[in-house]
Structure formats: C-alpha cells, structure tokens
Amino acid sequence: xxxxxxxxxxxxxxxxxxxxxxxxxxxxxxxxxxxxxxxxxxxxxxxxxxxxxxxxxxxxxxxxxxxxxxxxxxxxxxxxxxxxxxxxxxxxxxxxxxxxxxxxxxxxxxxxxxxxxxxxxxxxxxxxxxxxxxxxxxxxxxxxxxxxxxxxxxxxxxxxxxxxxxxxxxxxxxxxxxxxxxxxxxxxxxxxxxxxxxxxxxxxxxxxxxxxxxxxxxxxxxxxxxxxxxxxxxxxxxxxxxxxxxxxxxxxxxxxxxxxxxxxxxxxxxxxxxxxxxxxxxxxxxxxxxxxxxxxxxxxxxxxxxxxxxxxxxxxxxxxxxxxxxxxxxxxxxxxxxxxxxxxxxxxxxxxxxxxxxxxxxxxxxxxxxxxxxxxxxxxxxxxxxxxxxxxxxxxxxxxxxxxxxxxxxxxxxxxxxxxxxxxxxxxx
Amino acid sequence: xxxxxxxxxxxxxxxxxxxxxxxxxxxxxxxxxxxxxxxxxxxxxxxxxxxxxxxxxxxxxxxxxxxxxxxxxxxxxxxxxxxxxxxxxxxxxxxxxxxxxxxxxxxxxxxxxxxxxxxxxxxxxxxxxxxxxxxxxxxxxxxxxxxxxxxxxxxxxxxxxxxxxxxxxxxxxxxxxxxxxxxxxxxxxxxxxxxxxxxxxxxxxxxxxxxxxxxxxxxxxxxxxxxxxxxxxxxxxxxxxxxxxxxxxxxx
Numbered sequence: 001x002x003x004x005x006x007x008x009x010x011x012x013x014x015x016x017x018x019x020x021x022x023x024x025x026x027x028x029x030x031x032x033x034x035x036x037x038x039x040x041x042x043x044x045x046x047x048x049x050x051x052x053x054x055x056x057x058x059x060x061x062x063x064x065x066x067x068x069x070x071x072x073x074x075x076x077x078x079x080x081x082x083x084x085x086x087x088x089x090x091x092x093x094x095x096x097x098x099x100x101x102x103x104x105x106x107x108x109x110x111x112x113x114x115x116x117x118x119x120x121x122x123x124x125x126x127x128x129x130x131x132x133x134x135x136x137x138x139x140x141x142x143x144x145x146x147x148x149x150x151x152x153x154x155x156x157x158x159x160x161x162x163x164x165x166x167x168x169x170x171x172x173x174x175x176x177x178x179x180x181x182x183x184x185x186x187x188x189x190x191x192x193x194x195x196x197x198x199x200x201x202x203x204x205x206x207x208x209x210x211x212x213x214x215x216x217x218x219x220x221x222x223x224x225x226x227x228x229x230x231x232x233x234x235x236x237x238x239x240x241x242x243x244x245x246x247x248x249x250x251x252x253x254x255x256x257x258x259x260x261x262x263x264x265x266x267x268x269x270x271x272x273x274x275x276x277x278x279x280x281x282x283x284x285x286x287x288x289x290x291x292x293x294x295x296x297x298x299x300x301x302x303x304x305x306x307x308x309x310x311x312x313x314x315x316x317x318x319x320x321x322x323x324x325x326x327x328x329x330x331x332x333x334x335x336x337x338x339x340x341x342x343x344x345x346x347x348x349x350x351x352x353x354x355x356x357x358x359x360x361x362x363x364x365x366x367x368x369x370x371x372x373x374x375x376x377x378x379x380x381x382x383x384x385x386x387x388x389x390x391x392x393x394x395x396x397x398x399x400x401x402x403x404x405x406x407x408x409x410x411x412x413x414x415x416x417x418x419x420x421x422x423x424x425x426x427x428x429x
Numbered sequence: 430x431x432x433x434x435x436x437x438x439x440x441x442x443x444x445x446x447x448x449x450x451x452x453x454x455x456x457x458x459x460x461x462x463x464x465x466x467x468x469x470x471x472x473x474x475x476x477x478x479x480x481x482x483x484x485x486x487x488x489x490x491x492x493x494x495x496x497x498x499x500x501x502x503x504x505x506x507x508x509x510x511x512x513x514x515x516x517x518x519x520x521x522x523x524x525x526x527x528x529x530x531x532x533x534x535x536x537x538x539x540x541x542x543x544x545x546x547x548x549x550x551x552x553x554x555x556x557x558x559x560x561x562x563x564x565x566x567x568x569x570x571x572x573x574x575x576x577x578x579x580x581x582x583x584x585x586x587x588x589x590x591x592x593x594x595x596x597x598x599x600x601x602x603x604x605x606x607x608x609x610x611x612x613x614x615x616x617x618x619x620x621x622x623x624x625x626x627x628x629x630x631x632x633x634x635x636x637x638x639x640x641x642x643x644x645x646x647x648x649x650x651x652x653x654x655x656x657x658x659x660x661x662x663x664x665x666x667x668x669x670x671x672x673x674x675x676x677x678x679x680x681x
Contacts, residue, residue: 195548198549198550199545199546199547199548199549200536200541200542200544200545200547200549201543201544201545202545203529203532203533203536204533204536204543206524206525206529207522207525207533210521210522210523210524211521211522211523213516214516214520214521214522214591215505216483216505217504217505217508217513217514218533218534218536218537218595219505219508219537219538219595220536220537221503221505222505224543225543228543228545232545
C-alpha cells in the first residue's frame with residue numbers, strides 16, 4: 001500500500017478535497033433506502049453495510065498488517081453469538097442494554113476472543129500465521145457444535161430484536177429502521193478504522209508488513225505490533241457480527257465457519273487490499289452478486305470464483321487498484337484516449353463471457369435439474385440443453401471472444417506505454 | 430574520546446551446524462570512537478554485526494553494551510538499550526514514503542509505543558523531528574516519494590537516516606558505501622562523520638579509502654578471528670595484516 005503522508009494543511013479546500021468523497025458516500029447511504037425501498041433492497045443494503053465493516057476489519061490484517069487469515073469469521077461469528085445472547089438476556093428481562101449498543105457488545109466479545117487466540121497465532125506471520133488461522137476455524141467450529149446449549153447446535157440461537165429499551169425511541173420492527181442502525185455503526189466503524197491507520201500502531205503495522213526484519217531495529221516488538229493489530233481487527237469484526245445478529249435475529253454455526261472466512265477474503269481481495277477504500281467496493285460488489293446470483297442461477301459460486309481468479313491474475317490490486325492507476329491519467333485529461341479500446345475490450349469480453357455462461361448453464365441444467373430433457377430458459381430464450389446448437393454457440397462465442405480480446409489487450413498495453421511516456425516527458429509522473 | 434568501553438565482545442563464538450564462522454572474537458570499542466572492521470570476503474564481518482544486534486544467538490561468549498550484558502536479548506530490546514544498525518542489503522519499509530520511514534524509526538524513542546489513540550498528522554514535534562532528520566540526510570526534496578522509487582545512493586543514505594533516527598549512541602553500519610560511485614561515497618562519508626558526532630560508530634567497510642579516512646581504530650577479521658586491532662597507521666604497517674588481507678587484495 002502506498003501510504004499517503006498526512007502533514008496537516010490548513011484551509012477548507014484541503015478539507016473538502018480529502019473528506020468530500022466520504023461525506024458524499026455517507027449521504028448516499030442515507031438517501032439510497034429512500035429510493036430503493038423494497039424489502040429485498042433494504043436487506044441487501046443492510047448486508048452490504050455489515051460486509052463493509054467485516055471486510056475493512058479483515059483488511060486491517062491483510063492489507064495493513066500483511067497477515068493472511070483464513071479464519072477471520074471466528075471473531076465475526078463469536079461477536080454474533082454473544083450479541084444474540086445479549087439480546088436474549090434483554091428479552092428475558094435479565095438485562096437492560098438498548099439495541100443500539102448491542103453491536104458494541106459484539107465488538108467487545110470479538111476483541112476479547114481475538115486477545116485470547118491472537119497471542120499465539122501472531123507470533124509468526126506468513127504461511128505459519130495462515131495455517132494457524134485455518135486450524136483455529138476448525139477448532140472453533142468443533143467447539144460450537146460441541147456446546148449446543150450455548151451455540152444452539154445446527155439451528156443456532158435466535159432472539160427478538162424489538163427490545164423495550166432504546167436510546168433513540170425506535171422500535172426496530174421494520175427493516176428500514178434496522179438499516180439506519182447498521183448504517184450508523186458502519187460509518188462510525190469505518191471512520192475509526194481509517195483513523196487507526198493514522199496512529200503509531202497503524203503505521204507500525206504497515207512497517208512490519210513491509211519489512212519484519214527491519215522493524216525490530218527501530219525498537220518495535222513485531223509480535224506485539226501484530227497482536228495489537230489483530231485484536232483491534234477482532235473488535236471491528238465483532239461489531240459486524242453483532243449487527244448481523246440484529247439484522248437476522250438468528251446466529252448459527254455457518255457464520256463462524258470457513259465459508260464465511262473465505263467470503264471475507266474474496267470480497268476484500270476483489271475490492272483491493274492496497275488502499276483503505278478497496279474493501280468497501282469489494283464488500284458492496286460481492287454482496288450484490290452474492291444475493292442476486294442466488295436468485296438467477298445455481299452456478300453463482302462459479303461466477304464469483306472466476307471473478308476472484310481474474311482479479312488475482314490481472315488486477316492484483318483489486319477494484320481500488322484499477323481506479324488508482326487511472327487517477328494520474330484522469331488528472332492529465334487523457335482518459336479519453338483509452339476509452340475506445342476499453343469499450344472494444346469490454347464488448348469482446350462480454351462475448352467471451354456469454355459463451356462461457358451458456359456453457360456453464362447448460363451443464364448445470366443437464367446434471368442438476370430434475371428433468372434435463374425438458375427445455376431450459378436462459379435470458380428469456382427457451383431451448384433444449386442436450387441439442388448441439390447451444391453447445392456449438394457456446395464454444396463459438398468463447399473462441400471468437402478470445403481472438404477478439406487478444407489484439408485489443410495488446411493495443412491497450414501499447415496505449416498505456418504511450419501515455420506513460422508522454423506523461424513522464426510532461427513531468428507529471 | 431574517553432576510556433570507557435561502549436561495546437565489549439568477549440570470546441564470541443558462532444557456529445552454524447558444524448561450521449565455525451566466528452572463532453573467539455574479543456573486541457572492545459571505546460565510547461566515542463569510530464571503529465572499522467575490515468577483512469576479506471567471508472571473514473564473518475556481517476555475522477559479527479548480526480550477533481551484536483541480536484539477530485543471531487551466540488554459540489558461546491558474552492557481549493556487553495555500556496557494561497550491560499546483551500547476549501540473549503531480542504533485537505528490539507537491544508535497540509531500546511541504545512544500539513542501532515544498518516544493513517548491507519538495503520532494508521527499508523518499501524511501500525512507505527521517505528517521510529513515513531523516518532517517522533516510524535523515530536516513534537519508539539519518542540515514546541509513542543503501540544498507541545492507537547494518537548493521530549500521526551497531529552504530532553507536530555514528531556513530524557518536525559522527522560523533517561529535520563530528512564534534511565540532515567539531504568532528502569527534503571524526496572520526502573514524499575515511496576522508497577522503492579529512490580536511487581540506490583538515496584536508499585543507502587536513508588538507510589543511515591533510519592538507523593540513527595532512534596538516537597542510539599552505538600551505531601553499527603554494515604558496508605554503507607557498497608556499490609556507490611566515487612562522489613556518492615564521499616558524500617556518504619561526510620554523512621557518517623556528521624551523524625556519528627559524539628557517538629560510537631562501528632563500521633564494516635570494504636573501501637580502504639573510507640576506512641582510513643573515517644576510523645580512529647581498525648580491527649582486522651580473518652576467518653572468524655580478529656588478528657589485529659590498532660590505529661590506521663599501525664594497521665597499514667602490520668605484517669600479519671598485509672599478508673592476510675591487504676596483500677590478497679592487491680593480487681585481485
């Protein structure tokens with residue numbers, strides 16, 4: 001990550017420039033549910049906000065601290081379980097926590113759990129850390145199933161979020177009220193996680209990530225730097241877990257397991273680990289695809305997997321990386337020169353994608369549907385999956401798309417070289 | 430220069446498996462002196478640095494820093510006791526800017542520890558101190574640039590900057606001028622003289638011009654043993670040294 005320098009410069013213009021995007025994004029969060037007010041849309045936006053917190057907390061490990069974890073959902077799930085129990089206690093009249101503060105209960109739970117598990121796992125970074133995290137998931141999931149009285153076994157723990165105690169006076173019966181509660185915590189958590197990158201600990205986490213060999217020679221115990229970073233990350237994961245508990249009023253072992261841990265890795269990586277805002281984009285896109293693809297196709301996981309592989313191969317800095325490499329070109333006013341070849345490549349890419357999609361869908365239909373001999377529907381067209389025409393079409397589209405794409409990609413490469421050179425000569429880059 | 434000993438190595442041994450790399454090194458560096466360690470390739474000079482700084486554990490022997498035994502301590506603990514080191518291969522925080530690198534190196538000694546409640550942008554004194562240090566190493570105009578984009582000589586200068594930032598009074602520099610051009614070397618020597626003012630400097634160096642210009646005393650390390658420790662003039666005239674080291678160098 002290229003960390004920006006923050007020598008404070010006075011002046012309102014500077015402030016606007018730095019925080020303008022964030023203010024606009026927060027306003028968008030407030031307005032959006034007024035425009036898209038269907039139950040599905042509100043649920044989706046609530047999930048997006050939760051995913052944003054979760055992914056940003058994951059990036060505190062991966063992007064900021066150089067720790068690749070396969071078990072981050074452990075803290076998310078644990079936060080969720082403690083939060084749902086906290087709500088239950090209020091339901092039973094044994095406690096008086098207002099619902100607005102329940103996410104904090106999840107956060108504290110995640111933090112304490114991370115303190116407990118983090119000390120050992122952060123002793124080493126790299127492969128050792130990754131493998132220990134993987135082991136911890138298995139361990140925690142086993143424990144969850146071992147103590148059904150607390151974790152509710154397979155079906156999980158449920159509670160009623162409409163509590164008698166409230167700070168704001170809302171009853172949180174409707175999805176939109178819950179959305180605003182989640183959005184509020186999302187903004188707070190995002191701001192706190194951003195500020196954390198600007199603290200000594202946040203900076204040293206970057207330093208330890210960049211060069212764990214050197215960091216001890218500027219006086220820091222790299223184990224403790226990782227450990228503290230890990231624990232704070234567990235705090236924010238716990239907040240996200242608490243919010244999920246409120247949103248669905250149920251928490252089960254799925255939330256704490258390997259799939260949830262894999263998902264947060266996917267969304268963070270797709271968004272981009274190298275920039276603070278990357279995971280936000282990734283969380284939004286991933287949640288959107290995840291929830292919509294489920295309704296459209298059985299092969300949703302395949303498309304998400306392909307997207308992930310494509311990002312790893314061709315845009316290792318994710319969506320944020322793609323945006324940031326274009327920033328200097330945009331500023332120089334030369335983005336127009338790239339657009340035609342980008343659009344052409346997008347067209348060719350879509351051709352390839354359609355071919356692949358037909359291929360995937362007919363295979364899914366043939367092997368998974370109850371009656372493979374019945375005609376299937378794809379984008380409103382009805383056809384026989386076992387006929388030779390769809391197969392031929394799929395393969396033809398893939399091949400054609402590939403041969404259209406290849407020269408276009410080379411052309412984009414040449415355009416890039418041209419532009420970079422021009423900008424260097426102009427003294428911009 | 431006083432007669433106090435800043436760094437004292439007593440019968441230091443290091444073995445990697447069966448191979449003895451350092452075979453009983455005794456070395457007493459006086460407080461405030463500039464001490465050079467020279468020797469042919471593979472003599473174990475960098476290993477000695479790695480032992481002193483806690484990077485490797487000793488096989489046998491004792492190392493004292495200002496009278497306190499430091500063998501067995503972790504590198505960060507030794508650093509906090511007032512010893513710092515640079516690396517032969519440039520070893521910086523690659524994705525961060527020059528300014529960030531220097532500021533990170535200042536943080537522990539200014540008492541920020543693992544704080545997550547101070548905002549770096551607001552720490553006026555710390556930021557000024559970082560700017561000052563960057564000026565000392567002549568890199569003010571480069572301070573916003575990620576260190577990966579610096580020239581080699583600039584990276585070497587920053588390496589020294591980061592090494593001394595914490596204010597340690599014993600400074601170990603591992604081949605600070607390796608790979609530099611003549612004029613770059615001259616600048617580096619000026620910088621080393623400047624930053625080691627009033628401190629103890631121990632430097633491993635191949636460039637004899639630098640060594641004889643900079644050092645108050647020189648130790649010659651050959652095959653894991655120190656065969657002589659003396660003033661530059663005496664080292665130049667020492668028969669054993671000429672045979673073991675300077676002679677060999679001339680043949681090349």
